[in-house]
Amino acid sequence: MTRLLKHPTIDWKDDGTPVAREAGDVYFTAGDGLAETRAVFLKGCGLPEAWAGRDQFTIAETGFGTGLNFLALAELWAAHRPHPAAWLHFVSFEAYPMTQEDAARALGEWPELSELSDRLLKIWPAPVIGVRHHVWEDLGITLTLHMGDIHEMLPASRFKADAWFLDGFSPAKNEDMWAEDLYGLIAQRSTPGASIGTFTVAGSVRRGLASAGFDVAKAPGHGRKRERLEARLTTPPAPHPDAYGLRAPYPENSSSAFQSIAILGAGIAGASAARALTARGADVTVFDRAGPASGASGNPIGLMMPRLDAGDTVQARLLIDAYLAAREAYRGLDGAHETDVRQMPKDETERARFEKLLADPPLPLEDLEAISGGGLLHKRALIVEPRKVVTGLLEGITLGTGPVDVSLAERRVNGHRYDAIVLANAMGMLEQINWLGLEGRLGQVEHLTGAAEVAPDAMASGHYALALRDERLWGATFEKIPAGIAPEVSDAARDTNAEALRLLSPWWKGDAKRHPITSRAAIRATTADRLPLIGTVTDRDAAIETFEGVRKGRPADADAPLLPGILMVNGFGARGFTWGPWAGQIIAAQLLGGPSPASVQALEAVSPMRLILRALRRSEI
Incomplete structure (x- = not known):
């Protein structure tokens, strides 16, 4: 299997209906697709009545296709939103994403949806495996797309749906989307009483849903289809243990008790978390003794490019997810400049890695291609002006500077009690939590101004060299510091x-001899495994007692004990501008509810609890 997803081959009927050639089936009924969606899925799940009075409502779908179901749902939500602070979460799975051009042609059949469809097409997913998460703040909608084989992506997802649209191609033409093993997973990711709407009445589907705990009934069909199915979850499965502390600190899809939130640190980590939480309606105050972008986020200019691995691993995927999330988050911000990055291999080992990477690339040609000399050309990367970007993310958010007095036990900052505290203060976090093993790395860059005005330009090979307008910057070192x-x-x-x-x-290397150079050094907080720390903070002593058996090879089969309302985004190392927005999305979902914007494997890989479980397995604690 290649790392890039395949676009379906679309044949178009004379009436404009798209047909997936490989599946031999239509995406919707000719001339009746929108009405069919409203009858089979919206009405079939009892919408909008089912979300009346709710603060949050989550709907999941098997098969994103043209996005028509999502757009019809968004239209209905806009007309019947329970209250201005309510949120609709939509989760969908897609292994064969349409091209943006095909999607635009298909959705052009419904001009009444054009405002919403134009908005969707601007964020239309590339054929890249992973999780794409989008927030439509003005409408109170989140869209989470799991791109990949549903048999892999559904088990790796984390959410609880109040309703499901089962909308793969027909079971007779696409058996894989209706396989028996999926029904139990659907039940596991459903709230008690969750409803299902689907067009098929196939016996295998009815039996599969019933065996998973759903009460299944036929209902009058739509158009030429005499019948359809409706189902409701009457026997929810038992929850799995949460050894990594990924759970939300309140019941799924309930009204969040965490609305007043303090963030310690106004670098890219804190600013990104603040923006993600504010977009979801939280009341956020950011505290930083020295003000925004004063530490490692304060270099004059910086580079935001992907870190690509040759292997298709959890770490490789989460790095891509984070990069794409960051690129979208910074789009349109003052201080973010799109550029190509020429990356040459720094040694023979890296040259071989690049060759393997290009033989099975994880990003499409629009983002990545080979260049002479064995290098990579990263397209649509960014040169950032950190202070401008951080300030833009913090726009409209309350900022406190000067001394910061913190009590995690009481969740107080400078005497005021908050529902939650997010630690985004790099090495400063050691003042509150000292068991995380954070290492300081001293990074120095060299900078000059007054050179010729140029367009953004970047090179990388272990180090990097950047040009932006009349500025030039190069570096950076990465040395341990006590x-x-x-x-x-x-x-x-x-x-x-x-x-x-x-x-x-670089072509401008002579500028380093003709202009005065200024050096800047800052400390970057890193972890031993070079992955960040994102999520709820563990109660370490209680966790060691709870998972004592892990030392002897027993499974970690209990819920991790957590410090209520204390979370962190830290350990970003030299990739703060890559990790920031993705980490902020994870924190927002954990604190405010809704589907996770990352896979379970990715969440475990960055969970603070991983450090304790790893140390127990190695008998280090």
Whole structure:
């Protein structure tokens, strides 16, 4: 299996109906697709009455297709939103995404949906495996797309649906989408009483739903179909243990008790979390002694490009998910400049990795291609002006500067009690939590201004060299620094960066001899496995007692004990502008409810609880 998803081959009937050639089936009934959606799925799930009085309502779908079901639902929600602060969450799965052009042609059949369809087409997913999460703040809608084989993506998803649209191609033509093993997973990801609407009345579907705990009934069909199915979950399955502490701190899809939130740290981690939480309606205050973008997020300019692995691993996928989330989050922000990045291999090992990567690329040609010399061309990457980007993310959010007095036990900051506290203060977090094993890495860059005005330009090979307008920047070092030591620039680091500039040899290298150079050093918080720390903070002592048996090889089969209302986004290392928006989305979903914007495997890989479980398995604690 290739790492990129395949677009379906679309044949168009004379009446404009799209047909998936491989499946041999239509995406919707000719001339009647929207009415069919409203009858089979919206009415079939009792909408809009089912969400009356609700603060949040989650609907899941098997088969995103043209996006018509989502658009019809969004239209209905806009007309019948329970109250201005209510949220609709839509989760869908797609292994064969249409091209944007085919989707636009299909949706053009319904001009009455054009405002919504135009909006969807702007974020239409590329054929990249992973999870894409979008927030339509003005409408109170989130859209979470799991791109990949549903047999892989559904088990890896994390959400609880109040209703389901079962909308794969017909069981006779696409058996895989209606396989027996999926019904139990659907039940596991449903709330008690969850409803299902589907067009098929196939006996295998009825039996599969019934065996998973659904009460199934036939209902009058639509158009030429005499019957359809409706189902309701009457026997919910028992929940699985949550050893990594991924659960929301309140019942799924209920009204959140976490609305007043303090964030410690106004770098890219804190600013991204603040933006994600504010977009979902939370009342956020950000605290930072020195003000926005004053630490590692404060370099004059920086580079935001993907880190691509040759293997299709959990880490490789979450890095791509984070990169794509960041690119979307910064789109249109002052201080974010699209550019191509020429990345040359720094040694033979990396050259071989690049060759393997290009043989089975994880990103499409619009984002990645080979260049001479064995290098990679990363298209649509970004040069960022950190202070402008961070300030833009924090626009309209309350900011507190100066001394910060914190009590995690009481959830108080400067004497005020908050529903939740998010720790985004890099190495400063050691003042509150000292068991995480964070390492400080000193990063120094060299910067000059006054050169010729140019378009954004970037090179990378271990280090990087950037040009933006009249600015040039190169570096960066990444040296260990003991805790408590203040960052200082050094001649040694300057020499290291000068050698890196010589090897990169950008066309502007002469500017480094003609203009005064300023050095800047800052400390980046990193973890031993180079993955960030995102999620609810574990009660360490209680966790060690709960999972004592893990030392002896027993499974981690209990819920992780957590510190209520205490979360973190930290350990970003040198990739803060890549991790920030993705981490913020995860925190918003955990605190405010709704589907996770990441796979379960990714959430476990970045969970703070992973450190405790790993140490127990190795008998290190």
